[in-house]
Amino acid sequence: MKTSIMKRTFRQLLFAFTLLMSFFQLTAQTRIDADFAFQTDPAKKYSLYIPGGYNANTPHTMMVALHPYNTSRWDAKAWCDTLLVFAEANNLILMCPDGGLDGRVDDAIDTAFTSALMDSMALWYNINAAKVYCMGFSWGGRTTYSYGLRNPDKFCGYLPIGAAISTNTISASLFGQARNKGVYVVHGGSDNPNVRYWPAVNTLADSGAIVSSILLPGVGHTIDFANRNAILSTAFSWLDSVCGAGPPVALVQADEFHAGIFPNPVAVGQSLHLTWEGSLLARTQIQIWDVKGSLILNQKVESRQEGDIELDINLEKGIYIVEIAVGKDNWKQKLIVY
Structure with a gap:
């Protein structure tokens, strides 16, 4: 009799443990490096991070993160690893497409791949289509503008960091695509702000974007600045707060x-x-x-x-x-x- 009770108790405990482990697997942090055939590339790479707070039954916020142009250090995998703490702290699904052998994420095949990967993510995970953002550093920041603003229907806000742009890199008409969108610009105070920062911030504001920014004193062209995760978290929190705000309600004007x-x-x-x-x-x-x-x-x-x-x-x-x-x-x- 005691043996039967002990066996039944053990089976119950084993079943409970199995359920607990299944739940842990569904909700635990997940890091993925994979690829699939796309256009002329038989194995186009990407990296993902799924935060511990992900629940397949709940639509989730996603950040599309575009890596810098420096093949000796950066690719999708390295960029995803750099942003893990930030993504987990903000409960973000992180999607990092790879720029291929030349390291540039804005070639035609790369931007098309980014869009295709976003479509795939919507099938693989429960993505909140109204809460998808785009970020990037250096060349990735540049592509946050050039690709992100060409696809305003895909993104609710933008987070360019140290964008490698010049005065004429992004046209005023393209900046105009940011109208009523949140844009939080992070830039180093020693990273040529008169060319790479102020023109963009001012043109975005003039174009009707909802703009906030931070110019980091003494910081050059680097992602390794002090308090990076806290600064990026503040930027994302602001973007998320203005997502979907739309244009201000116009005031009625009277003659007097x-x-x-x-x-x-x-x-x-x-x-x-x-x-x-x-x-x-x-x-x-x-x-x-x-x-x-x-x-x-x-x-x-x-x-x-x-x-x-x-x-x-x-x-x-x-x-x-x-x-x-x-x-x-x-x-x-x-x-x-x-």
């Missing part, structure tokens, strides 16, 4: 009054101002609502002529609606806090 919220997007803790042209009346009221419909701010404004005032509020990350009521007229604007 026009107002706006500045800056927009605004960083957490940064001062938020109401600016206007014309005259504010004593009955002017400002309200800020979150996406759940909760009233966050309800502030009356004294009569005054054109200018600006600082709003007494500290908002968390998210998307808000600002409503300005002047008498019977209302103006609304979408506000993004990152």
Whole structure:
């Protein structure tokens, strides 16, 4: 009798252990280096990382990561290994296509392969198509612009790092494809910013992109800068917060009054101002609502002529609606806090 009970208990424990191991295999981190035949290449390579938080039943965020141009150090495998900690910290599926023998990820076969690999990933894994991003360093940063912006329907945001571009590498019309998209530019302060950083940041902003950036003091053309994973995580968190935000809700303009919220997007803790042209009346009221419909701010404004005032509020990350009521007229604007 005791033997029978012990056998049954052992079988139950073994079954429970098998289930636990199966669950671990489904959710544990997975690192893959593989290839498949594509166009003229019989074994086009790629590398993947599947984070520990992946669940096949839940649509997941994916980062397409494009490696630099330096065949002595970089290929898909090395680039994927470099970004493992960042990907795991942000629960990202990491997809790294290989640039082939010449190391450039922007040749025609390479960009076509990147698109084909993305299609394959959608079959192999549960990918949230609305949460796919593109990043890259150096030549990969350049390709984040040149390939990524040519495919705005594929990506919700872009993270170029030390992009190896010159003033005329990316056309203004191509930058225009970033309109209403999040772009977080990371660049070294000693990596020719007057050519590789400022023109891109300014043109993106002028083109209607949702732009944030960081210029790293004393950093040259390298991915091995201090606090890299923390900086990249901050950049991704911001991109994810503005993904799908779309264009700001245009303010209604009257003949005698026009107002706006500045800056927009605004960083957490940064001062938020109401600016206007014309005259504010004593009955002017400002309200800020979150996406759940909760009233966050309800502030009356004294009569005054054109200018600006600082709003007494500290908002968390998210998307808000600002409503300005002047008498019977209302103006609304979408506000993004990152």
